[in-house]
Amino acid sequence: MTASDRLNQTSQILDKSINRCNSSVSLLHVDKPFKVTVIGSGNWGTTIAKVVSENTALHPTLFQPTVNMWVFDEKIDGVSLVHIINTKHENVKYLPDIKLPHNLVANPDLVDCAKDADIIIFNVPHQFLSRIVEQMKGHVKPTARAISCLKGFEVGKKGVQLLSSFIEDELDITCGALSGANLAPEVAKENWSETTVAYKIPSNYRGDGKDVDHRVLKALFHRPYFHVSVIDDIAGISIAGALKNVVALGCGFVEGLGWGNNASAAIQRVGLGEIIKFGQMFFPECHVETFYKESAGVADLITTCSGGRNVRVAKHMAKTGKSALEAEKELLNGQSAQGIVTCKEVHEWLETCELIHEFPLLEAVYQIVYNHVAMDKIPDMIDELDEFRIEQ
């Protein structure tokens, strides 16, 4: 085969790929195009609203082109943010310098946003979720479907609850999740990245062409710069999205100690193993593949451990000997590194279950953050379980 043959072959592969993409969407049709609403307008909320608005405009047989985005209205130099977004088509406060599609409409009225929506995308800060959901109660269509872009879970006395399950329970609508190796500004700038959408077809599915399915979600979220895979493992991607922040603290510690890339990779390896074990233990419906095959699994773990708040706080602790609280104060302007909260919640839950010994890395991070255990004990602590294998 000559070089030019090979080039031809490549072009054919590319052509086939593009054709298939088009045909897969053009084959789709629904009886009544779905109305899409995004709840939230921070940098990630606005970015996702941009993504889906581009797609609703492109597929009018599937979606009503206009996308409502609920905005908690505030004044910017005396002018309403909603007004600015709807006239300048830019979220000057939370996603400056990114042009938004004209079919994306900011709306300050939460109930008005929710009431006609067939697909509701949640993308608000975790701490506001319950208040917002409370206000939406009784105002969503009983046939609506939802996707949560919030990462993580809540750990209470009853155990680990996924945020998507919280939305399902409160609003009595089926809810999936979106998670991946996505930094909002990069996606907004249309730098290529990937994500995972998880959605389980509910038992009250109304049938092809009448209800949301995996192909509809692919058409809604997939962009040339934002590659989507749709699976059904909501628990898997939610667990991975929460625990990666704890693993990132571990990476920050060993980097801060000056132990180099080998050590950080080792922490990520052990972390991936504990994430899988946590998922399988508390959500037996999880698939192991989700964690090592999906963007929301191994890729998000790698991105998070290569930088970001958790790594920075942990490195600072290692280098200065300061506490997590002090490090957060000095680096994050009053914001928090999510791993600090999550490792405590996870520790308390594992303690209740008497399962701490099964998760030596998660426990090591907790002990370092809250009980001043020395960081250089991590290798000994995580070796605990590896020993078993040899002796079995």
Place this chain on the structure above:
Amino acid sequence: MTASDRLNQTSQILDKSINRCNSSVSLLHVDKPFKVTVIGSGNWGTTIAKVVSENTALHPTLFQPTVNMWVFDEKIDGVSLVHIINTKHENVKYLPDIKLPHNLVANPDLVDCAKDADIIIFNVPHQFLSRIVEQMKGHVKPTARAISCLKGFEVGKKGVQLLSSFIEDELDITCGALSGANLAPEVAKENWSETTVAYKIPSNYRGDGKDVDHRVLKALFHRPYFHVSVIDDIAGISIAGALKNVVALGCGFVEGLGWGNNASAAIQRVGLGEIIKFGQMFFPECHVETFYKESAGVADLITTCSGGRNVRVAKHMAKTGKSALEAEKELLNGQSAQGIVTCKEVHEWLETCELIHEFPLLEAVYQIVYNHVAMDKIPDMIDELDEFRIEQ
């Protein structure tokens, strides 16, 4: 539970871990301690020789303390390198500033090194392997066992051959492999890292206390700063060790294009998937777990993709538009980036098997390096197979 209770608990965990480590080794005994030889004395060869010499000194009931290290002798300022190593206990040429144990003895005579050895550790550059093995033929004990620290495989007309299988076939002795997220200088400085040793107990195993087994290999390689897990999947760790370099080129391309961490994580995710598929397709005895659970799998991939020769060459190509050859010349002083060779061998093999379309990332890297396909086509090329899943 109070903070101090928790600290006590942690100490107990640590104590248990240490006790178990000690007991696991102290329980081991063999009829006649094994003689260990290391073939090779580059920076990785000398580092591994240091590791095993520390352990043979520690466990005289398992190993003869003296470890021979075969050195291709050369003059350093008129003095023999062998002499320098044996008097100064430092490999001034290939691992300067690292003190070597006194029970590690440099020996320029390959046959003399080989003839009494019960465990032979190969750690030479790939291109010298066949010549060295040729010289050893007829001079190794028929009961000897070997471990190859060389990464990768050879692809010829007959298909993919592991380097450990090459050693097995040529010397008629059982051979395993060692691979992991290990940069030699970091391990030499005793910065913590992890590795994987793979060894399959052969059918002519002579019995506990008489032959090499997984516990013996753990005792030989495990150090407080070098954590070892021993498994039996030689093919898995060898495939991962070779293909990671091709994936690293892909990461370098997207980094060089300025696409950021999300994109690099995406390439690693797709790469891990193709590595697993390659392993399972050509070595059905591979375990999927090896790739996502072991240091030689996901951790080595992460380390390699976070830096090193392949990433540097690919970034340089992306930024300057130069060819792989030019980039290697400008950056590597006549050395080569292994991924450049491997992606070609793999492409040719997959072409023979008519399986190119199953490995879009490996193929994309090949096409970019050898056929000037544009780097920004990677997302389209690797999306090819993802599409299938949605449509199934």
